[in-house]
Amino acid sequence: xxNLENPLCYSDCCRHSERSEESFNLKFTEEFxxxxxxxxxxxxxxxxxxxxxxxxxxxxxKDNGLPCIRYAEIYTLYxxxxxxxxxxIAPYLANTLVSIKYGDILFAGSGETKEEIGxxxxxxxxxxxxxxxxxIFRPNKELLNSVYVSYLLNTIGRKQLNKLGQGDxxxxxxxxxxKGVSIPVPPLPEQEKIAEVLSDVDSLxxxxxxxxxxxxxxxxxxxxxxxxxxxxxxxxxxxxxxEMNSGGTPTSSNSQHYGGNIPFLSINDLxxxxxxxxxxxxxxxxxxxxxxxxxxxxxxxxxxxxxxxxGKCSIADTDVAISQAVLGISVNSNVVSSEFLYYYLLxxxxxxxxxxxxxxxxxxxxxxxxxxEIPLPPLSEQNKIAEILSDMDDEILSLEKELGKYQDLKxxxxxQLLTGQVRLLS
Numbered sequence: 001x002x003n004l005e006n007p008l009c010y011s012d013c014c015r016h017s018e019r020s021e022e023s024f025n026l027k028f029t030e031e032f033x034x035x036x037x038x039x040x041x042x043x044x045x046x047x048x049x050x051x052x053x054x055x056x057x058x059x060x061x062k063d064n065g066l067p068c069i070r071y072a073e074i075y076t077l078y079x080x081x082x083x084x085x086x087x088x089i090a091p092y093l094a095n096t097l098v099s100i101k102y103g104d105i106l107f108a109g110s111g112e113t114k115e116e117i118g119x120x121x122x123x124x125x126x127x128x129x130x131x132x133x134x135x136i137f138r139p140n141k142e143l144l145n146s147v148y149v150s151y152l153l154n155t156i157g158r159k160q161l162n163k164l165g166q167g168d169x170x171x172x173x174x175x176x177x178x179k180g181v182s183i184p185v186p187p188l189p190e191q192e193k194i195a196e197v198l199s200d201v202d203s204l205x206x207x208x209x210x211x212x213x214x215x216x217x218x219x220x221x222x223x224x225x226x227x228x229x230x231x232x233x234x235x236x237x238x239x240x241x242x243e244m245n246s247g248g249t250p251t252s253s254n255s256q257h258y259g260g261n262i263p264f265l266s267i268n269d270l271x272x273x274x275x276x277x278x279x280x281x282x283x284x285x286x287x288x289x290x291x292x293x294x295x296x297x298x299x300x301x302x303x304x305x306x307x308x309x310x311g312k313c314s315i316a317d318t319d320v321a322i323s324q325a326v327l328g329i330s331v332n333s334n335v336v337s338s339e340f341l342y343y344y345l346l347x348x349x350x351x352x353x354x355x356x357x358x359x360x361x362x363x364x365x366x367x368x369x370x371x372x373e374i375p376l377p378p379l380s381e382q383n384k385i386a387e388i389l390s391d392m393d394d395e396i397l398s399l400e401k402e403l404g405k406y407q408d409l410k411x412x413x414x415x416q417l418l419t420g421q422v423r424l425l426s
Contacts, residue, residue, distance in 0.1 A: 026420075032156060032184055036420035039186045045179035048139040052109070052175065053130030054098045062088045067125065068097070071133035074108040075119040078209075079202060080150040082106075083124045097129040100136055103146040105153075109133040110172045111165075117173045118161035122150035135175055145188065147195035152183055155414050186420065193424040194417045201410045208403045212396060219392045226385045227347045229375035239370035242331045242341075246306065246366060247322035248293025250284050257292070260285030263320045264294065270305050270312045270326070275342065275393055277303055277314040284321055294321045297328035302338060304329055304345065306364040311352035313345040327366060336376060339386035344374060 025037035032041070044050075056068055067085030089097070100106065104123045110133045111117040120137075124147070130136055139146050153161060160181050165171040186194070229235070238244070250257035250264075258264075263280040270277065284294065297303060297316050305312040307325035315338060322328050331338045345352075355364065376382065416422040 029184070031160065031182055032419060034419070035184050036186070036423065039184045039420055041182050042185050043180055043182045044137060047143050047183075047185070048137055050175045050179060051098070051136050051138070053100075053106075053132050053134035053136060054096065055132035056087075056089060056097065056129070060089050060093060062090055064088050065090050066094055066129060067127075068129040068131065069100075069106060069121075069123075069134065070131035071108040071110060074106055074121050074134070075111055075117070077119075077121060079121070079206070080154050081122045081124050081147055081199070081202075085125065085128055089129060094129065098136070100128050100130045102126055103139065103141065105137040105139065105146050105150055106130060107135040107137065107161075107173065107178060109135045109174075110170055113165075113171060117165050117171055118154075118158050120150055120153050120161075122146040135173070135178060137178070143185065143188065145191040145195050147199060148186075148191040149183065151195065151198050151414060152418050153181070156418050157181065157183055184418075184420070190424060197417065197424065198410065198413060201406060201413060205403065205406050205410065208399060208406060212399045212403065215392065215396045215399065219389065219396070222392065223343065223347050223389065226388065227344055230377065233375045233377045235373050235375050236335070237370065238372040238374060241336045241374060241376070242302075242329050244304075244327050244329045244366060244370065245295055246324050246327050247295035247297075249323045250288035250292040250294055254288075254291075256285060257288030258282065258284055260288065262286070262289055262296075263318060264288075265297075265303060265320050265322045265326055267305055267308045267312070267325055270303060270314050271309050273314060274397075275315060276317040277320060278317045280320060289321060294323065295328060296320070297322050298330070300338060302329035302331070302342060302345070303327075304369070306366075306369070310355070310364055311345065311349040313342055313349070315339070315342055327364075327369060335379070336374070337379065337382040337386055339390065340376075340382035341374070343386060343389050 026034045027037050029035055029041050035041070053071075056070055061068075061070075065088040068087050068089050069082065069085055070087060073086065100123055102123060102125060105120055106123060107120045108117050139149060161173070161178075164173050164177040164181075166173070185191075252258070260283050262284045264282045264284045265277070265280050266282060269280050273279075288294065289296070297320050299316050299318050301316050303314045303316055303320070303322065304327040305325065306327055316328075329341075331341055352364070355368065377385070417424065
């Protein structure tokens with residue numbers, strides 16, 4: 001970890017860096033626009049050597065043994081560096097495979113999209129083995145820092161890589177094409193500083209992601225404990241504790257039905273916004289509402305997906321119009337807490353997915369949902385359970401906002417550091 005333990009100090013670090021007069025002079029490059037005059041632009045073929053991995057079939061993968069990396073793992077990893085492998089092969093296969101080492105850069109040689117094969121990672125392990133659809137670039141350590149190169153190629157260099165993919169159903173990239181990819185090459189000490197700073201931010205992002213996942217696991221365990229029926233709970237059918245209705249969709253070909261001031265819910269809105277439905281992608285007009293079966297659900301009522309993402313649930317944080325794909329649920333507040341019911345529906349979401357009626361897509365129906373049996377504790381206990389789970393949601397949301405800040409900061413830092421807009425010079 002560098003002295004930049006808190007990435008929010010990044011601007012101060014840059015402000016107090018010593019800058020030579022040369023660092024303020026810029027030159028124009030076709031690939032990267034303006035970059036510092038003391039940075040070279042060179043093709044990868046002059047900065048290291050390329051070679052290919054060897055085939056590692058699925059049936060040779062083990063839970064332990066020698067670490068290996070297969071091409072599909074490269075584009076599924078969030079990080080631009082790899083410090084740990086998740087696949088292993090038996091030691092007796094080592095002589096038939098290609099060994100890779102600390103500082104190598106691995107490209108996915110094939111994938112389903114051009115964006116997938118544009119992904120690369122820097123290996124920060126002493127030794128591993130590369131699968132056959134991996135292309136390995138071993139940088140000249142006197143010229144390049146591999147972590148710097150990985151950040152660069154996955155961001156401002158990505159456009160070049162995306163152009164190199166060939167094929168339709170499966171897209172391939174070839175070593176000969178990669179050799180021609182050009183990158184800006186700052187002095188090596190500056191590359192190392194850039195890599196260090198960006199790695200520190202990634203460490204904070206990884207740490208925050210880890211905390212979020214732990215909190216989510218804890219919430220799942222808590223829900224299992226709190227929402228499992230107890231002897232003193234009373235079971236009621238859904239139709240006896242709530243009023244529920246679905247809506248309709250205004251004719252899409254009539255432009256006068258859309259673009260008004262009435263939020264109109266889509267399934268995508270439910271899947272992306274979590275516990276509270278705050279806004280919608282689409283809005284309809286009063287005319288659209290009047291000339292269709294669309295129905296207004298009041299703020300505080302539940303929204304329940306019957307099509308596509310079955311069982312997904314949110315609480316309306318504003319009045320919203322719904323289509324036939326969504327059930328609006330208004331609870332009897334003397335019997336059930338809407339917050340408790342939200343958490344219970346969340347708790348049974350996976351089992352509800354199996355209830356969908358067969359067709360072109362799985363659907364639920366109002367009739368089917370109305371017969372759901374809901375175990376209910378006394379109202380005071382419902383409120384307490386909802387309060388505990390809501391507090392846990394607040395903690396998760398706070399961490400997710402913090403994560404978003406770090407991710408935005410990282411994007412800004414990469415744009416500035418990898419183009420030389422901000423210099424980290426000693």
